[in-house]
Amino acid sequence: MLNPTANKEVAIRLSGLTKTYGQGANAVHALRGVDMTIHRGEVVGLVGPSGSGKSTLLKCLGAVIEPSGGHIELGGERIFDEPAGGWQIDDLRALRRDRIGFIFQAPYLIPFLDVTDNVALLPMLAGKPNEKARQRARELIEALDVGHRVGVRVSMLSGGEQQRVAIARSLVNHPPVILADEPTAPLDSTRALAVMRILNDMAQRYGAAIIVVTHDEKIIPTFKRIYHIRDGRTEEEAGEGREITS
Numbered sequence: 001m002l003n004p005t006a007n008k009e010v011a012i013r014l015s016g017l018t019k020t021y022g023q024g025a026n027a028v029h030a031l032r033g034v035d036m037t038i039h040r041g042e043v044v045g046l047v048g049p050s051g052s053g054k055s056t057l058l059k060c061l062g063a064v065i066e067p068s069g070g071h072i073e074l075g076g077e078r079i080f081d082e083p084a085g086g087w088q089i090d091d092l093r094a095l096r097r098d099r100i101g102f103i104f105q106a107p108y109l110i111p112f113l114d115v116t117d118n119v120a121l122l123p124m125l126a127g128k129p130n131e132k133a134r135q136r137a138r139e140l141i142e143a144l145d146v147g148h149r150v151g152v153r154v155s156m157l158s159g160g161e162q163q164r165v166a167i168a169r170s171l172v173n174h175p176p177v178i179l180a181d182e183p184t185a186p187l188d189s190t191r192a193l194a195v196m197r198i199l200n201d202m203a204q205r206y207g208a209a210i211i212v213v214t215h216d217e218k219i220i221p222t223f224k225r226i227y228h229i230r231d232g233r234t235e236e237e238a239g240e241g242r243e244i245t246s
């Protein structure tokens with residue numbers, strides 16, 4: 001079978017990733033050797049039952065916790081290498097800020113800031129000139145169809161608009177990888193599919209690799225590739241890749 005992703009640039013590659021919480025008789029083997037390759041421009045689903053290791057995997061990918069074994073490559077660079085001593089990067093905060101975007105179930109915006117400053121805040125805090133950060137924020141806000149709301153405080157926006165602002169924020173530093181944890185859980189079918197359409201458009205437009213952890217049956221048919229996780233092991237499966245028309 002032809003591999004449709006064969007010539008694409010790898011955004012993130014995991015090999016033999018393990019994570020054990022605790023020790024000895026109390027050890028919990030949350031990840032037991034995960035292999036995964038995700039290319040730039042792809043939106044991939046990560047699905048599995050409760051306790052199967054989804055959050056642990058996202059936390060390892062997001063450098064929030066340290067894996068126990070294996071490797072992580074980000075954009076061709078080996079950022080985690082257990083045999084070589086663990087993280088190969090000194091500044092994990094900068095890694096999280098500049099190279100990984102996060103989208104959560106709730107938008108977690110700052111209610112008293114306007115749309116532009118919510119999106120521009122991270123690069124401004126990192127020392128980027130405010131006007132440059134705001135310009136990039138406004139481009140993304142336009143791309144996400146909330147351009148008419150730029151100067152409005154986010155507390156005045158609808159839930160769907162707030163989620164789009166959160167997506168813009170995740171893209172502001174041009175991260176090659178975006179981790180989305182149940183981004184559609186609270187949304188009805190139409191809004192959930194709209195978020196998936198936006199994530200697919202953004203992956204294409206900005207070349208991000210987006211990993212979506214989900215239980216949401218409404219969006220599962222939209223993925224072209226899905227990783228199923230069970231007892232800390234992943235299995236890859238072709239998805240339906242259904243076109244989102246709404």
Ligand SMILES: Nc1ncnc2c1ncn2[C@@H]1O[C@H](COP(=O)(O)OP(=O)(O)OP(=O)(O)O)[C@@H](O)[C@H]1O
Pocket residue numbers: 021022028029030048049050051052053054055056057
């Ligand atoms: N900090 C921790 N200390 C000890 N065990 C943990 C810790 N965090 C998770 N676990 C265990 O690791 C396993 C995987 O948990 P994880 O939270 O990654 O699963 P999940 O698939 O995200 O579950 P859910 O869908 O319910 O959020 C479970 O057995 C869980 O009890």
